[in-house]
Amino acid sequence: MTLTQHTSQGTILVIDQDASVLSSYILHLEEFGYEVLSAQCGRSAIDLIAVHSPDLIISDLRIPSIEGHPFFGHLHKRWPEIPVIVTSATGEVSDVVACLRKGARDFLIKPIEDMAILSHAVTRAIREIKLRKQNQAYKELLEARIPQNSGKLKNTNRYLTELNRRLTEVVASSKRLSTCVTLESFGTRLLQEFGHHLDASGGSLYIAGQEGLRLVHCLDDGHAPSLISYPVEKSSPFGFALRQKEPVLIGDINGERELRPSGFGGYHNGSFVIFPLQNQEGKAFGLVSIHGKKKPPFIHQDREVGGLLASYSSETLRAVRAMEALAKSEEKYRLAALTASDLISEWTPATDDLVWFGNIDAVIGSTPENRPTTLEAWLSLIHPDDQKRIAETYRKNINCATAPAMDYRVRHLAHGWRHFRERTSTIKSKGGGAKVLRACNDITIEKNAEEERIKFELKMQHAQKLESLGIIAGGIAHDFNNILMAVLGHADITLEEVGDNPAAQKSIKNIITAGKRATELAQQLLVYSGKGEVETTTVNINSLVSDMMRLIDVSVSKKVRIIFHPGDHTPAVDGNQSQLRQVILNLLTNASQAIGNACGQIVIRTGKIFCTKDDLAACSMPMRPGVDPPLPESTYTFIDIEDTGCGMDETAREKLFDPFYTTKKTGTGLGMAAVLGIVRQHRGTMTISSTPDVGTRIRVFLPSSCGKSEEQKVPEKPPTEKLIQQKDGLILIADDEEPVRKISQRMIEKLGFSVITACDGKEAVSLYKTHQKDISCIILDMTMPGLNGSEALERIRALNPSVKAIIASGYGSDTSRSDPDSDESCSYLQKPYQIAELRQVLQKVLNGHGPSTPEEHRR
Structure with a gap:
């Protein structure tokens, strides 16, 4: 407990258990000439009040000995004439209301960063005390006047009594205003209080914004504009009040030369009063306009009473705006944390506490009971392949202000693995401790999309490679045919010119036979490139395979067993019979060669199946971008050939359709390339499944035909050659x-x-x-x-x-x-x-x- 030197401004008792707070209050108040008493508990304070009778008490809500609201009740009951300003670090609305009901004159939120707020509250309270004392002195003086002035004294006394009553009500109004926590509620209450004190029915509250004066509330709706844009006209009442920086009382606006009426015809009279709301620097940040006095006009006492209420409300309004801004900021932060794609968390390395601000349960499927609240628990959810790397990264980055982003996988408690990208920032306190802020972003969708994009690009590259090979194959076949044209043509002519020379005829016939075989290879290349011809008929697939069984039995090893399961009601297809025969023969030849000299089995199945878009998209046959349109959902006829041969590895499957690629010593590498070209021309597709040392299964899908298959025609006898009628052209x-x-x-x-x-x-x-x-x-x-x-x-x-x-x-x-x-x-x-x-x-x-x-x- 301390006592400073005496001054003439007044005596103030400051009560707070924090010595640093007491010191700051004392230094600030002494600069304004106040005598300051201090106490750190309730009992010491009561002793000082009893001895020194201070003019004002500033007390913390939480003090030792006699704490909280009972202490203020005791003060109000024993010394009701001493005003009390309450300070508190909580700012709870219930505390504010309770203290005001106990008789507190004001309520300030700690810490008071701007001490001007404290001095303003003290000055206001002291001014109220002095005003009461002056009123009492005036009253006593007037009562002592000589009897002949008794009438005048009575009127003056009534005036002062009324003024005192009104000022007392203003103080009560300021208490009610201090309970408002939003700008909207404050504006409504403020105009109600002004209307009550000034006996008026109309008025409006404007607050300065970036664009102009914006309307907060209006007692009489329908005439006040929602925005008065900058600059406010100097000749308007509002412009005049802003220039004056003090309350403006206008008895009749129509009699004012310098001011321009607003043009609103709904006023009962032309009398009104305007009160600027000012900040600590004296700059107006709002205006209160009151009109519609029930017994006009407004008088000087209305100006003084309203001015005092405006002064009180300015301070309260600044606090309300600050609290509302803080509440909005906190709400935005809360909503941002809940709705952000990033999971915000704070990790304290010293205690291994992990606090989440985002909805971690929704992201990893946890519950409050099994939510990871330590970094160790979080690491246990990370994929085993990533755990060591991430733990080492945490250790290295613990002293980094900002660390590079790191990607890893986290186990969802119900749905497998999620991909996360995390960024960390370390904040160090003055005491040497540290907290690590972590922003974890779920990038599973992006990762999956990236993987799909890579797969699609690889598929596109493969399709483009095959397309390029098709173009090359077509060009080779064309040039090859031109070369064979010369070879076969000269051999043909030479065969006619050699006469009866058996040896020469045999050699030339061998040349022609070899040339025709080369022509067949060129035709296969043309089919692969999609430039070979397709003349279609309605083909019965079951009959086609059955007719080929004898040829197949001859062409495959005797150790291989061939089984044919024709499907019931297998639909026919529109296609080229010889090319479809080539597809079946090539697939069976490959299956037989895959079995080799070992014993094995080849199973042929036919049937029908309805294919959806997803089924068709999952097929193994590469599609050419921009060339092959997507296959429609429809019923397809399938030919299924499954063998028990050596199977294919991943490399062989990827290059299966490449022309000239073969794993056989005697193969040409054109068999599957020709199959690909034929199936493409028939608007079909294929699926291929193969396992090394197990076997291969290839299923060919061909669009089913709506027509009936044609019966096999008996070969006609070759027509008798007719001579060309004209030979001299x-x-x-x-x-x-x-x-x-x-x-x-x-x-x-x-x-x-x-x-x-x-x-x-x-x-x-x-x-x-x-x-x-x-x-x-x-x-x-x-x-x-x-x-x-x-x-x-x-x-x-x-x-x-x-x-x-x-x-x-x-x-x-x-x-x-x-x-x-x-x-x-x-x-x-x-x-x-x-x-x-x-x-x-x-x-x-x-x-x-x-x-x-x-x-x-x-x-």
Whole structure:
């Protein structure tokens, strides 16, 4: 307990058990000239009050000896004339209300960072005390006046009594205002108090914002604008009040020359009063406007009473705004922690306490009972492959202000593993302790999406690789056919010219046989590249496999048992019978070679199945982006071939469809490539499952047909060859390959025609213009630089619509035919062709009949 030197400003007793708080209060109040008494407990304070009778008491809510509300009740009962200002670190609304009911004049929240708040509260309380003393002195003085002035004294006394009553009510109003915790409730209560004290029915409260004065509350709705934009006009009442920085009383606005009426016609009269709300620096941050006095006009006493209420309410309003801002900030932080994708937590290394601010239970499936509340418990949930790395990282980063992000997996208590990305920041206290703030973000969706993206990119790269291989294969087949054209053509002609030389004839026939085998390889490449022709019929899959069983039995090892389980009601398919036969034969050959010389079994099954989009997407056959449209959900006919052979590893499965890739010593690597091309052309797909040393199962899906399968036709006898009626005509041959032009010229001349040749389409058109009358037929290569065969034929037909033409190509007819609707004046010739095939096509074109497709050419 201490006592400072006496001053004339007044005596203040400060009660607080914290010596540092007492010291700061004493230093600040002494600077304003107050005599300051101090006590650290309730009993010492009562002794000091009894001896010194202070003018004001500042007491903490929690003090030793006599604590809390009983102490303030005792003070109010024993010394009601001494005002009490209560301080507290809690700021609970219930404490505020209880203290005010016990007689406290004000309530301040500790710690008081701005001591101006303390001095302002003290000054206000002291001013109230002095005002009461002055009123009492005036009253006593007036009562002592001479009797002749008794009437005047009575009026003055009544005035002062009324003023004292009103001031007392203002103090009570300030207490009620201090219980408000939101700006909205404060604004409503404030205008109610102003209306009550000034006997008015209208008014509004405006608070300064960034854009202007914004309306908080209005007693009489309907006329006050929600926003008065900056700058506020100087000639307006509000502008005038802001410039004056003090209450403005206007008896009749219509009689004011400098002020402009607002234009609102709903006022009962032109009298009103405006009170600025000011901060510690004297700057106005709000305005209270009161009008509609029941007994107008407003008088000077209204200005003084309202000014005192405005002064009280300014301080309270600042506290309310600060509390509301703090509450909003805390709520935002709480909501942010609950709704953020990051799980915010705080780890104290010294105690290993882990406190979560986010909804950790929703993320990892925990409950309050098994929630990880220590770092050790959290590490136990981390994937075993990540635990050691993460624990070491925690140890290294414990002294880092900010550490790099780290990714790891955390076990969800019900749904497997989740992927997390964590960032940590370490905050050190003055005492040397540390707390680590952790932000854990669940990136499972992103990780899964990244894995799917990588898988998709690999799948796309593989499909693009196969597409590139298909383009290469098509180009090789085309060039290969041109080479074979020269080989087979010269061999064919030579065979006719050698005469009766058996040895030479045998050698040339061997050359032709080898050339035809090479042609078959080229056809397989064309099928793989998707450029081979497909002429479809309705094919019965069960019948197709049954018819092939004899051929299959001959082509596979005797140690291999072949079992066929035809499905009941297996739908037919629309396809090319010879190509589908090739698919089955290639798959069975691969299955037999996978078994080798060992004993084994091959099972063939057929049937039907409805495939969804997910089923089709899971198939093993690579799709070409931008080329192969997605397969529709539908009923598919399947051919299932399962063997007990050596199986395939991952590498073999990935390269299964690559042309020229084979694991066999004698294989060409074109079997599965051809199967891929055929299935693609039939708008089908495949699934492949294989296990090394167990076996392989390949299932081919083909769209089911709605039509009935055609009965197998009895092969017709080859038609009797007819001679070409015209043999003295001129034939124009256009081909960019010189060996092809030369051998084609020899074949045509062998058939009795004259020949002119062109190296490209442009030269062909030019030669036709010159020799149009003499040319009987033109033979155009489909792929030539500049003008291709189709474009050259189009220009020639512009000269002669009835020109007879043959389109020759190393590709299939579907990609080479110049006009699908062409008549018998145009036909197709597949390279490499022999002289017999050339004779048949010329017979068809020149005589107006004969075969029209490559298959019929070779029949």
